[in-house]
Amino acid sequence: MASLLLLIIYLAFISLGLPDSLLGVGWPVMQEDMHQSLESAGILYMIIASGTILSSLASGYLNRILGTGKITAISVLLTAAALWGYAMSPSMLWLIVCSVPLGLGAGAVDATLNNVVAMHYKAHHMSWLHCFWGIGATLSPFMMSYSIAHQGSWRDGYLNISIIQFVLVGILILSLPLWSRLQSTKSTSESNAEELTSDMAPNPPIRPLQIKGVKIGLLSFFFYCGVEAMMGLWGSSYLVNTKGLSVSTAAQWVSLFYGGLTVGRFLSGFITLKLSNRLMIRCGQITAVVGTVALVLPLPTVYSLIGFILIGLGLAPIYPCMLHETPVRFGREHSQSIMGIQMAVAYTGTTFLPPLLGLLASQYSTGIFPYAALLSAGVLLLSSELLNRILSNRIQRNV
Numbered sequence: 001m002a003s004l005l006l007l008i009i010y011l012a013f014i015s016l017g018l019p020d021s022l023l024g025v026g027w028p029v030m031q032e033d034m035h036q037s038l039e040s041a042g043i044l045y046m047i048i049a050s051g052t053i054l055s056s057l058a059s060g061y062l063n064r065i066l067g068t069g070k071i072t073a074i075s076v077l078l079t080a081a082a083l084w085g086y087a088m089s090p091s092m093l094w095l096i097v098c099s100v101p102l103g104l105g106a107g108a109v110d111a112t113l114n115n116v117v118a119m120h121y122k123a124h125h126m127s128w129l130h131c132f133w134g135i136g137a138t139l140s141p142f143m144m145s146y147s148i149a150h151q152g153s154w155r156d157g158y159l160n161i162s163i164i165q166f167v168l169v170g171i172l173i174l175s176l177p178l179w180s181r182l183q184s185t186k187s188t189s190e191s192n193a194e195e196l197t198s199d200m201a202p203n204p205p206i207r208p209l210q211i212k213g214v215k216i217g218l219l220s221f222f223f224y225c226g227v228e229a230m231m232g233l234w235g236s237s238y239l240v241n242t243k244g245l246s247v248s249t250a251a252q253w254v255s256l257f258y259g260g261l262t263v264g265r266f267l268s269g270f271i272t273l274k275l276s277n278r279l280m281i282r283c284g285q286i287t288a289v290v291g292t293v294a295l296v297l298p299l300p301t302v303y304s305l306i307g308f309i310l311i312g313l314g315l316a317p318i319y320p321c322m323l324h325e326t327p328v329r330f331g332r333e334h335s336q337s338i339m340g341i342q343m344a345v346a347y348t349g350t351t352f353l354p355p356l357l358g359l360l361a362s363q364y365s366t367g368i369f370p371y372a373a374l375l376s377a378g379v380l381l382l383s384s385e386l387l388n389r390i391l392s393n394r395i396q397r398n399v
Helices: 002-033 040-066 068-087 092-120 124-151 154-174 176-197 214-241 247-271 277-296 302-315 318-330 332-363 366-398
Strands: none
Touching (some): 002 040, 002 068, 002 092, 002 124, 002 176, 002 214, 002 247, 040 068, 040 092, 040 214, 040 332, 068 092, 068 154, 068 176, 092 332, 124 247, 154 176, 214 247, 214 302, 214 318, 214 332, 214 366, 247 277, 247 302, 247 318, 277 302, 277 318, 277 366, 302 318, 302 366, 318 366
C-alpha cells in the first residue's frame, strides 16, 4: 500500500509542476493575442501565487475536515478546471478569474503532499518528490512549444495539460481507499502521542519567529522561490526580446532550466545519502550563482543556454534540503510551525519578485533579467551562509 500510494503522490507532484511553467513560456504569444503589456503576466502570477499562499495556510484545517485524499483530488480538479478556463479565455479578465482556482489548487496539494512524505517516508523521497515536480515543469514547455509551432495556438497547450490533469483526478478518486488507510494510521499515531503527553505540564506558547536564525532562514526561502519563479516566468521573454530567439526555441531553452532542476533533484536523492544537507545547499547555491554570472557576461548566446542549465542544477537540491533541515536547525518541537511559515514566505517570494521584475523590464528592457537573477541568487547565498554562522555559534555555546 505504501509503495502504491507513493507512486500516486509522485504522479500528483508531476501534475503540480505542469502548470507552473506554462504562463512564462506562452506569454510572448498570449500577450499579443490578448492585447496586453509585458508586465500584465505579473498580475496573473501574483493572483496565482496569492491563492497558493492562502490555500497552503489553510491546508491543515482543510485536511482535518476532508482528509488527505479528498483535498488532493479536489485541488487537482481545481487546477484542471482553471487550465481549461485558460484555454477558453476570451479576454484578460477571464484569465484573471481562472487564476484564482489555479492558485488555490496548487497551494493545498503542495503543503499536503510535502507533509505526507515528511511524516511517512524516508528523507531521500523529499528530493525525489520535488524531482517529479520538475518532470511536470519540464514537460509543459515542450508541450506549449509544440502547440505554438505545430498547432498554431497557445490555447491548445493549456487544453492538453488540462486533459492530463482531469485524468489524474480520476486516478486520485480511485485511490481514495488508500488515503483513508493512511489517515487511519495517522489518527492512531496522534492518539498514542496524546496519551503519552496527557500527564505532562503545559508547554509555554511557541513563538517560532523568536528563535535565533529563523528570520534569516526565511529570507533564504523568499529569495530561493523568487529566483526560481523569475527564471520560469521571464526567461522566455528575455530570450525572445533580448537574445532574439524564436518563441518555440526560447520555450525549449526554458524547459532545459527545468530539466536541470529535475535531473539535479533526482541525483540529489542519492547524494543526500552521503553528503549533509548543509553542504548540498551550499554547493547548489554556488552553482546557481555561477549560472547567473554566465547570463550577465557579454558572451555568445550559447552561454545563456549553459547558464539556464547551471541555474536549474544549482537550485535543484536547495529547497528540498532546506525543508528537510528544518528540525535540525530549529528543533523538532518547533519544526511543524516553522515549516508552514517557511512555505508561506517561499510563496510570498514567488508572488512579489517576478511581478516586480516584470514592472522594471517594462520600464527599461528585459535585459535587466540576468542582473535581477544574479542579485537574488547572491542574496540567497549570503543569507544561507549567515544562518550557518548563527547555527555554528549556537553549537559552540552549547558545547
